[in-house]
Amino acid sequence: MKFYKYQGTGNDFVMIDNRSNTFQGDVAALCHRRFGIGADGLILIEKEEGYDFRMRYFNADGAEGSMCGNGGRCAVQFASDLGIFEGKTSFIAVDGPHEAEITDKKVSLKMIDVHPLEEVPEGYFLNTGSPHLIIFTENVDAIDVSTEGAKIRYNEYWMAKGGVNVNYVQVLSPSSIKVRTYERGVEDETYSCGTGVTAASIISHFIKGVSTRVEVETLGGNLEVQFDPGSLITKVLLTGPAQKVFEGEL
Numbered sequence: 459m460k461f462y463k464y465q466g467t468g469n470d471f472v473m474i475d476n477r478s479n480t481f482q483g484d485v486a487a488l489c490h491r492r493f494g495i496g497a498d499g500l501i502l503i504e505k506e507e508g509y510d511f512r513m514r515y516f517n518a519d520g521a522e523g524s525m526c527g528n529g530g531r532c533a534v535q536f537a538s539d540l541g542i543f544e545g546k547t548s549f550i551a552v553d554g555p556h557e558a559e560i561t562d563k564k565v566s567l568k569m570i571d572v573h574p575l576e577e578v579p580e581g582y583f584l585n586t587g588s589p590h591l592i593i594f595t596e597n598v599d600a601i602d603v604s605t606e607g608a609k610i611r612y613n614e615y616w617m618a619k620g621g622v623n624v625n626y627v628q629v630l631s632p633s634s635i636k637v638r639t640y641e642r643g644v645e646d647e648t649y650s651c652g653t654g655v656t657a658a659s660i661i662s663h664f665i666k667g668v669s670t671r672v673e674v675e676t677l678g679g680n681l682e683v684q685f686d687p688g689s690l691i692t693k694v695l696l697t698g699p700a701q702k703v704f705e706g707e708l
């Protein structure tokens with residue numbers, strides 16, 4: 459079986475062209491960083507009537523997950539590298555249809571429309587295709603994200619809701635933030651989380667007055683998020699690099 463490894467701001471994925479529907483691997487074993495290829499998740503590109511492709515995303519633990527923003531950007535780059543489209547694409551993911559564009563080596567991915575944020579015990583909650591908790595902090599570098607994130611992700615409140623991704627957010631300027639994320643399904647801090655960065659940007663606008671075009675720093679590099687605010691938040695775009703790292707045969 460041929461596989462490809464992609465990364466988007468350090469969120470890394472095993473990518474498989476499953477247009478012939480032959481994939482049968484053990485996702486958790488393939489994603490394992492000691493015994494496998496090593497990745498935060500695995501993505502299958504499949505055929506879909508009316509769209510360029512379907513993206514199926516699995517977390518590193520093997521469970522078919524909710525939407526993955528960085529994975530979506532990598533899937534778009536992968537589909538382009540496979541020659542499935544040129545320039546602009548529309549594809550379908552677990553949370554519905556998406557449009558995307560590749561310009562200047564960056565992938566711009568349109569995310570789902572987002573419903574207003576919710577106040578929760580630890581901070582704010584928003585679903586941007588995946589469920590995200592946002593916690594504002596003065597110094598995001600001082601936080602032990604793996605330990606603190608796990609405590610929250612596994613507490614009674616969030617376990618009852620199927621778990622959550624925990625994002626620690628520091629406002630850097632009126633148009634920039636820094637985000638560190640504990641990811642459900644990876645069960646550790648990742649270098650970047652696209653749906654988390656999207657949620658953090660939207661909540662930073664509503665709660666901290668940050669602009670609607672936000673530069674976001676993550677451990678793995680920079681992303682940009684823009685959106686139209688309103689009772690429904692629309693035209694949500696996540697933009698940043700997505701690259702092939704290597705390919706191989708199993």
Ligand SMILES: N[C@H](CCC[C@H](N)C(=O)O)C(=O)O
Nearest residue numbers: 526527528588642651652653
């Ligand atoms: N890394 C992903 C998020 C995966 C979501 C997953 N961790 C879950 O909610 O189960 C992203 O870039 O958006």
